[in-house]
Every structure is written in C-alpha cells, then in structure tokens.
Amino acid sequence: MTRVELLRKTAFTENGFDGYLILNGINQLYFLGFPGTSALFVPPDDECTVYVYGVNYEQAKAMSKGFNVALVKGDENFLAKIAKKAVECNVKKLAVDALGVQAWVNLIDELDGCKVEVNNSHIESLRLVKDEQEIEYMRKAGELTSEGMKAAFNAAKPGAKEFEVAAEIEYAMRSRGAGPTAFETIVASGTCSAFPHGGCSGREIQEGDLVVVDIGATYEYYCSDMTRTFVAGKPSAKQQKIYDTVKAAQQKAFQAAKAGVVAADLDAVARKIITDAGFGEYFVHRLGHGVGLEVHESPSMNSTNREKLVTGCVVTDEPGIYVPGFGGVRVEDTLLIGRDGAERLTVGPYSLSSRGN
Numbered sequence: 001m002t003r004v005e006l007l008r009k010t011a012f013t014e015n016g017f018d019g020y021l022i023l024n025g026i027n028q029l030y031f032l033g034f035p036g037t038s039a040l041f042v043p044p045d046d047e048c049t050v051y052v053y054g055v056n057y058e059q060a061k062a063m064s065k066g067f068n069v070a071l072v073k074g075d076e077n078f079l080a081k082i083a084k085k086a087v088e089c090n091v092k093k094l095a096v097d098a099l100g101v102q103a104w105v106n107l108i109d110e111l112d113g114c115k116v117e118v119n120n121s122h123i124e125s126l127r128l129v130k131d132e133q134e135i136e137y138m139r140k141a142g143e144l145t146s147e148g149m150k151a152a153f154n155a156a157k158p159g160a161k162e163f164e165v166a167a168e169i170e171y172a173m174r175s176r177g178a179g180p181t182a183f184e185t186i187v188a189s190g191t192c193s194a195f196p197h198g199g200c201s202g203r204e205i206q207e208g209d210l211v212v213v214d215i216g217a218t219y220e221y222y223c224s225d226m227t228r229t230f231v232a233g234k235p236s237a238k239q240q241k242i243y244d245t246v247k248a249a250q251q252k253a254f255q256a257a258k259a260g261v262v263a264a265d266l267d268a269v270a271r272k273i274i275t276d277a278g279f280g281e282y283f284v285h286r287l288g289h290g291v292g293l294e295v296h297e298s299p300s301m302n303s304t305n306r307e308k309l310v311t312g313c314v315v316t317d318e319p320g321i322y323v324p325g326f327g328g329v330r331v332e333d334t335l336l337i338g339r340d341g342a343e344r345l346t347v348g349p350y351s352l353s354s355r356g357n
Contacts, residue, residue, distance in 0.1 A: 017094065021039065051070050057069070097118070146347050148217060158209075165187045185200055188200070189209045195322070209232045227320075228332075235353060
C-alpha cells in the first residue's frame with residue numbers, strides 16, 4: 001500500500017475526510033520523494049495533484065511518479081487554484097496539514113460549502129513508523145554520522161579551533177556521500193560545553209577542556225543525530241565521574257528501549273541514574289526525540305509523554321549533565337525501536353579522551 005493509500009485509509013475511510021491538502025514542505029517530501037513543491041492535493045479517489053511554481057516545474061514533471069503536476073504562475077492565487085480542484089472533486093470535508101490565518105481566510109472564501117479542518121495527526125502517524133526503505137536510508141545516515149564522529153575523535157585536541165574540528169567532521173561525512181548536515185554542527189568546548197546547544201565558534205580548545213560534539217548527517221533527506229563528549233587531555237576525577245554517570249544512564253535507557261515502552265518511563269530510567277548520582281538538577285532537557293525527515297519529530301521522549309514507542313519508530317537516547325561554569329557531558333545515539341529491543345544506528349568512540357591527545 002502506497003503512502004497516499006495509507007493516508008486515504010486513515011483520514012478518509014476511518015475519519016470522515018474526503019480531501020487532504022498538504023502544505024508543509026517536509027510532508028510533501030514524504031509523499032513525493034523530492035522537495036521544492038508548493039502544495040499536494042489528495043482527492044477522494046482520483047490522481048493526486050502537485051502544485052509547483054515555474055522554477056521547479058520541469059524538475060517536478062521529471063520526478064513525479066503517479067502524480068499530476070500543475071504549474072502555478074507567479075501572479076496566480078494558488079490556493080484558489082486548489083480550491084477550484086477540490087470543488088470539482090466534490091470535496092465536502094477537507095483536512096489541511098498546516099495553514100496560516102490569512103491563508104485560512106483565503107481558502108475558506110474559495111471553498112463555499114466545504115468544511116476545512118487543520119489536521120496533521122494522520123500524516124504524523126504515518127511518518128512515525130519507518131518503512132524498510134526509510135530504515136535503509138537512516139542506517140546509512142547513521143553510518144555517515146559515525147564516520148564524522150571518528151573525525152571529531154581525532155581532531156578535538158588542544159590548540160584546535162572549534163570550527164576546525166567541525167570542518168573535519170563535515171568533510172568526513174560529505175566525502176562519503178552525505179547530504180547536508182541535519183542541523184548546525186555543534187563543537188562546544190570548555191565552559192560552553194555546559195550549554196546544551198553550545199554552538200561552534202573560533203574558540204581554541206584548551207588542555208583539559210570538555211568538548212561536546214553534536215552532529216548529524218543526512219542521506220536521501222533522512223537524518224541522524226549523535227553526540228559524544230571528549231576531554232582534550234587527561235580527564236579530571238570530576239569529569240570522569242560525570243561522564244561515567246551519563247554513559248550509564250544512556251546505556252540503561254538503551255537496554256530498556258523497545259516497542260510498548262512509554263516515552264516518559266524511558267526518560268525516567270535515565271533520569272533516575274543521574275539523580276541518584278547527585279546530578280539531577282543538571283539534566284535539563286528531555287531524554288530524546290523522534291528522528292526522520294526532520295531531526296526533531298514525534299515522539300517526544302520527555303517526562304510527561306505517555307505515548308508508547310512502536311516498532312519502526314526512530315528516536316534519540318541523549319541524557320546529559322551540564323554544570324554551569326564547569327562544563328557539560330552528553331552521550332547520544334539514534335535508535336531504531338524493535339519489538340524486543342533497540343538497535344543503535346550510530347556507533348563510535350566512547351572514550352572520554354580524544355585520540356588527538
């Protein structure tokens with residue numbers, strides 16, 4: 001069953017919609033397999049239509065398989081064009097995955113007698129469970145990210161600038177076939193490592209610095225997410241204790257991760273270890289998040305989410321301890337959730353001291 005057929009089954013057959021307008025670019029990518037389109041209209045039973053401006057029209061015609069491609073001219077109201085199509089298809093209840101206030105007004109004006117409801121839950125549910133092709137792409141993204149982390153392990157040494165380490169990481173990933181990075185590469189050293197999203201600057205790494213490296217490659221648009229923490233030199237006793245605590249929390253959560261586990265309960269597994277070690281106040285974020293075409297998507301692995309993990313979803317496992325004025329430690333892998341356990345899609349150096357020392 002194709003993704004469009006699955007969407008029709010859940011949104012149309014089971015929930016009473018008879019049309020779906022997809023305006024979110026990532027959702028369009030999910031159904032079409034390529035970016036650069038403006039809208040995708042799914043009618044009750046006819047062929048779907050992709051709406052594209054002239055700059056991407058020829059590419060869309062070449063890459064679309066099983067979809068009509070409609071050109072939107074620069075001076076056209078493309079929502080009016082879509083509304084006309086919906087009226088022709090006798091749509092009475094239209095789901096829209098994302099819609100701003102002004103766009104809502106414009107669409108309602110054109111869709112006389114048609115009920116419109118903003119609803120992304122059906123697409124979100126489809127995207128949550130990865131199919132075999134998606135898993136293949138995400139395994140590759142994980143392999144490429146792991147190669148980037150090997151480069152970081154070698155490059156994070158005293159005297160190196162953070163952006164120099166980032167350049168080595170991104171070259172290692174790109175030269176092996178990665179697409180753009182899934183997010184801005186983080187190489188945060190010294191006291192900046194205590195900032196969970198510490199960035200990447202021209203700061204020179206100093207002897208004894210904690211260095212948090214958070215990276216992600218993409219492959220065929222699918223993301224990966226991985227963090228390791230190194231010490232540029234010999235770790236102090238406190239640095240080692242914090243690292244060992246985070247690593248134990250990450251491993252315990254990995255061992256507990258499987259289909260049927262409640263997201264909040266998995267967060268609690270890691271959080272208990274960090275709290276029992278006396279660092280609970282310094283674990284300032286959720287355990288993790290879903291990964292796919294976006295690096296942050298459902299499910300959220302936080303302390304309040306009672307959603308159960310399902311076979312085929314991909315999440316991160318990334319506990320951390322961040323002590324202001326001292327430094328931070330995070331260890332993160334991307335996990336594929338299975339019925340009886342989880343598989344790490346990212347693997348790599350777990351040594352606290354980088355090889356560059």
